[in-house]
Amino acid sequence: MKYDDEGIVSEWNEAMFKMKRLHELQTEINRVKMNLLAKHPITRQWNYEVWFNSVLALYSEGQAKYKDEEIEEVDKYKNLIELLITTCSPHKKKISSSYSGKNKYHDIFSSENWVMLKKLIEALETKVKKYNDLHGLSTKNRESMDGRSILR
Numbered sequence: 001m002k003y004d005d006e007g008i009v010s011e012w013n014e015a016m017f018k019m020k021r022l023h024e025l026q027t028e029i030n031r032v033k034m035n036l037l038a039k040h041p042i043t044r045q046w047n048y049e050v051w052f053n054s055v056l057a058l059y060s061e062g063q064a065k066y067k068d069e070e071i072e073e074v075d076k077y078k079n080l081i082e083l084l085i086t087t088c089s090p091h092k093k094k095i096s097s098s099y100s101g102k103n104k105y106h107d108i109f110s111s112e113n114w115v116m117l118k119k120l121i122e123a124l125e126t127k128v129k130k131y132n133d134l135h136g137l138s139t140k141n142r143e144s145m146d147g148r149s150i151l152r
Contacts, residue, residue: 022061022137029054029125036118037090037109046091052081052121059128065135074131077124081117090114 032040032047032054040050059074066074090113096104132138 018061018137022058022132025054025058025061029058037114048090048117048121049085052085052124055121055125055128058125058132062128062132062135062137065137066131070131074124074127077120077127081120081124084113084117084120088113088116090117 029051032050036046036048036051038047039045040047043050045053056078059078063071063074088110090110092108092110094108129138
């Protein structure tokens, strides 16, 4: 056992669990991106919402390592996308009443809102992946301890 001035030093390393979480998030992102305008079979959210939430989860995995400017930049995208989803969603429900008095719900799609939202989520995903990679949460792209390149 190792000791320091504060007591026993932990031998626990969460790196493998973090990598597993990052892999699972990336798998989910890839899965929903196959049809972003469909409903997710489990959450029943739109796949673009699952995509956005999965990118935010990637962000939360690396955020502790980000510089203040990087956090500020990502948070601007996050806040703008959240505002866009709540106020200018690509999908809106229109309610109309029939002669029988029953309400009918129609899903109205706005391609303009969709294009804007998709571009912003793509930009957010690119930023998050760039910063996660920059802070060592992706493929190693530096030389190993003995000076040899890890990637050949």
